[in-house]
Amino acid sequence: MRDNINKALKYSRECQLDDLEIYIEAGEELSIEIRNGEIDKFQESKSSGVGIRAIKNKKQALVYGTSLDFDELKYNIDKAKGIVEYLDEDEALDLNSEEQYDGIIMEKEINEIAQMPLNEKLSYLKEIEKQGSGQGDLKGMVESSSYDEVIYTRQIINTRGLDKIEKGAYTAAAISLAIEQKGIKETGFSYDYNRDINKLFQRKLGDEAYLKAKEMLGANQVETGKYMVILNNEIVVDLLSLLSSSFNGENLFKGKSLYKDKESQKIISDLITIVDDGLKEGVLGQKSFDGEGTKTQNNIIIDKGVFKKGIYNLSMAKKSNTKTTGNCSRSYSSFPGIGYNSLSIEAGDGKVEKWISNLDQGIIVKELMGLHMANPITGEFSLGASGLVIKNGKISNGFRGVTISGNLNDIFNQIVEIGSDFEYKGTKGAPSLLVKDVILSGS
Amino acid sequence: MIDKELMSKIIDYLISGGGDFAEIFLEKRENFGISLENKKIEKIVSGKKTGAGIRFVSKGKTFFAFTEDLSETSLYKIAKDLVNKNSDGNIKKNQSFNLITADDSYLYRKITADTSIEEKLEQIIHMNQVAWKEVSHLNQLMINYGQGSQDIYIMNSKGVFIKDFRPRVKLIAQGIFEKDGQIQSSYDAIGALGDHQFIKNRNLDDFILNIIAKGENLLNAEGAPSGTMPVVISGDAGGTMVHEACGHGLEADIVKKGMSVYADKIGQKVASEKITVIDDGTIKGRYGTGYFDDEGTKTKENVLIENGILKGYITDILSAEELKIPLTGNGRREGYHALPITRMTNTYIKSGDDESKNIITSVEDGLYVHKMGGGQVNTANGDFVFEVTEGYLIKNGKLDKQVKGATLIGNGPDVLNRIDMVGDDFGYSLGTCGKDGQGVPVADGQPTLRIPGLVVGGVQ
Numbered sequence: 001m002r003d004n005i006n007k008a009l010k011y012s013r014e015c016q017l018d019d020l021e022i023y024i025e026a027g028e029e030l031s032i033e034i035r036n037g038e039i040d041k042f043q044e045s046k047s048s049g050v051g052i053r054a055i056k057n058k059k060q061a062l063v064y065g066t067s068l069d070f071d072e073l074k075y076n077i078d079k080a081k082g083i084v085e086y087l088d089e090d091e092a093l094d095l096n097s098e099e100q101y102d103g104i105i106m107e108k109e110i111n112e113i114a115q116m117p118l119n120e121k122l123s124y125l126k127e128i129e130k131q132g133s134g135q136g137d138l139k140g141m142v143e144s145s146s147y148d149e150v151i152y153t154r155q156i157i158n159t160r161g162l163d164k165i166e167k168g169a170y171t172a173a174a175i176s177l178a179i180e181q182k183g184i185k186e187t188g189f190s191y192d193y194n195r196d197i198n199k200l201f202q203r204k205l206g207d208e209a210y211l212k213a214k215e216m217l218g219a220n221q222v223e224t225g226k227y228m229v230i231l232n233n234e235i236v237v238d239l240l241s242l243l244s245s246s247f248n249g250e251n252l253f254k255g256k257s258l259y260k261d262k263e264s265q266k267i268i269s270d271l272i273t274i275v276d277d278g279l280k281e282g283v284l285g286q287k288s289f290d291g292e293g294t295k296t297q298n299n300i301i302i303d304k305g306v307f308k309k310g311i312y313n314l315s316m317a318k319k320s321n322t323k324t325t326g327n328c329s330r331s332y333s334s335f336p337g338i339g340y341n342s343l344s345i346e347a348g349d350g351k352v353e354k355w356i357s358n359l360d361q362g363i364i365v366k367e368l369m370g371l372h373m374a375n376p377i378t379g380e381f382s383l384g385a386s387g388l389v390i391k392n393g394k395i396s397n398g399f400r401g402v403t404i405s406g407n408l409n410d411i412f413n414q415i416v417e418i419g420s421d422f423e424y425k426g427t428k429g430a431p432s433l434l435v436k437d438v439i440l441s442g443s
Numbered sequence: 444m445i446d447k448e449l450m451s452k453i454i455d456y457l458i459s460g461g462g463d464f465a466e467i468f469l470e471k472r473e474n475f476g477i478s479l480e481n482k483k484i485e486k487i488v489s490g491k492k493t494g495a496g497i498r499f500v501s502k503g504k505t506f507f508a509f510t511e512d513l514s515e516t517s518l519y520k521i522a523k524d525l526v527n528k529n530s531d532g533n534i535k536k537n538q539s540f541n542l543i544t545a546d547d548s549y550l551y552r553k554i555t556a557d558t559s560i561e562e563k564l565e566q567i568i569h570m571n572q573v574a575w576k577e578v579s580h581l582n583q584l585m586i587n588y589g590q591g592s593q594d595i596y597i598m599n600s601k602g603v604f605i606k607d608f609r610p611r612v613k614l615i616a617q618g619i620f621e622k623d624g625q626i627q628s629s630y631d632a633i634g635a636l637g638d639h640q641f642i643k644n645r646n647l648d649d650f651i652l653n654i655i656a657k658g659e660n661l662l663n664a665e666g667a668p669s670g671t672m673p674v675v676i677s678g679d680a681g682g683t684m685v686h687e688a689c690g691h692g693l694e695a696d697i698v699k700k701g702m703s704v705y706a707d708k709i710g711q712k713v714a715s716e717k718i719t720v721i722d723d724g725t726i727k728g729r730y731g732t733g734y735f736d737d738e739g740t741k742t743k744e745n746v747l748i749e750n751g752i753l754k755g756y757i758t759d760i761l762s763a764e765e766l767k768i769p770l771t772g773n774g775r776r777e778g779y780h781a782l783p784i785t786r787m788t789n790t791y792i793k794s795g796d797d798e799s800k801n802i803i804t805s806v807e808d809g810l811y812v813h814k815m816g817g818g819q820v821n822t823a824n825g826d827f828v829f830e831v832t833e834g835y836l837i838k839n840g841k842l843d844k845q846v847k848g849a850t851l852i853g854n855g856p857d858v859l860n861r862i863d864m865v866g867d868d869f870g871y872s873l874g875t876c877g878k879d880g881q882g883v884p885v886a887d888g889q890p891t892l893r894i895p896g897l898v899v900g901g902v903q
Contacts, residue, residue: 035700
């Protein structure tokens, strides 16, 4: 394999390309789904992809394939050479040279996952399925309980001497279920990602999903109006994902951001601090280098409401007169883009139970529907919402069939308090937020 | 890719190893894309993936693996890993296979020699020039052109052996507009089961100028109102509502798990008698069309709801067997790396008898949806949402101001039952439908519809 890569780099010189970069992703995946205590689906796979980025005269082309055979690499280099002529010049185009750092090899996590007997994985699934079925009269109908594991390698090599490799692993589990009462089904869904398989197995996902469905039984609409709202930490992660599009250096540069030209200005509530930290150990977003081989770092994006800096890759940084922040995001089949490594809103010290008991009338939003419909460029959103109604300091009933709408910038300015209940949902994390004057539409 | 004999040997091996069903899905997928942004050709990507997905079903359990290594050793290793270890090891010769090749009658046009990169680039650059020539608040324009093809062979232990070729082409453009600190965006997409001829035969100037006009209008639109009101959805609005309000709930893999509001309701009234819902994978050139589905079942026209009565579900092989209902040609997959699941193709509400132009005039005070965007559904309780990308208020039976930022939310069976006017017009939109992490191309359509009361989630 190594020989073929070296031959490919050499061949690119012979073809008069200025530079060549090879980005390789390989993975071994296992995915198990059970139903009624038995395996329903069992998938095992090994896959790999090879992306070739060819650069000539400040132009770049990308050709990808699935093999490291020299014949295929050569074919793809020739193809890239043919395509590259058609692109427009990009003055800021750049590649990394050799840097002084070592890629992470997560040996412990990989071994623990690989050595965990299949039976243990199945028993965990059966256990959460059993939890999800509930006890007593209210039966939980479990749609599926699934377990996934991924052991991956990322590798980047280029003609400027860059040569880095990273190996990692993570596991995930999910359960979705419904509880039926009076002919109406309410659903509950719960999942977790963890690099540490033993920690994953400690999560009682079945109980969590069951409780989510149960508290929604008898849900109805709420009246249209402005409410004091508790945004549950899972929802805050969703809203953070939308907001974060505006701190993406490419969007800032191309005018696709609410916060263009607003660096150093206070843009949202001073209670909010947002960081992106690719170095943070143990979390799903940990990465030793980004898609261009730049070492990742800890970036403070919003400091107490003030916009400190956006995130960048090499070429966008050059265009924007700044430095790369180690946020090149890509796959083998895509050009270098920009994305977050491990993004989070820092926790505060508010307690959700206390917020509830202090509210005469309020709403807890626990789930959003149609997140992909929100427009991160304008910040405007109107999404389906469901959750719980608070009356006289207590949770009174569930609600759904309602929309929550507004502008992200307004929502993040109307924050009253930040929760202490920080939690990761995939690569992003956030605490719950107490927000005033949120528009809900219903009956 | 690989030969018939090897494929059938592996099928025999799997069945002899205790399989009730075995399948090989071979795919060669080629993709080509051009992206223009910031007035520059920023990206050209070309790629190819070839792989095989092998499925093995034994006593209700599905085992699946895929590989990009199509050598005999690699495929046998996978098959071996998959089979029941208690196999007696005797390979029984199962059956003979006769290849059925999809004909090209469902493609937009017969495939011709591919247009050169130069010509495609010329068209994209031309659209960019047309857009910027217009006096507007346009601040950024993205044009993405994507062309791809799938070469597929499927063989299974039920004797299916088919070959299909699916070229697809798509053009997407999005404009970003800015005025006095306000940003708006507008978007459109066209595409077909076919090659570049489809794009060539469109009026691309109109396509791009429409996007500019839509964005410009949005800058002057007011925030949509909030609350429950009468809603008219135009025949030009696309088909997101039918896709979400009932399409997903009629997928048999969801039904069999009891996770659909439409489960156990065949023969019952689930919609207004004005409503007939059809899923049809055979419509020539449509984005969701295919000659076969991804399990080798011939696609067809499936009437799902007829005059309000639930007639059937769409199925893949396993869900059809479990529910003991017919195969409908809806077993689809994103590629060789994924298991087939029940998916829609081209789904629509059939035109009715109400004169479309009278539908707006019939509403005193409400919302007119001219274009829908994306949507989502919870199939278990039937709640669905969809986005309004172009909407207007209706005042005294006439279109009034344009409004922005609205999402509509409703409950599938409830809304379908309350639709009280169904227009005599019709229109389609296309998209990529996501389910279980797999995206497949679909199209949806409907005539103009009136719903007497629906929750509008606006910003005022």
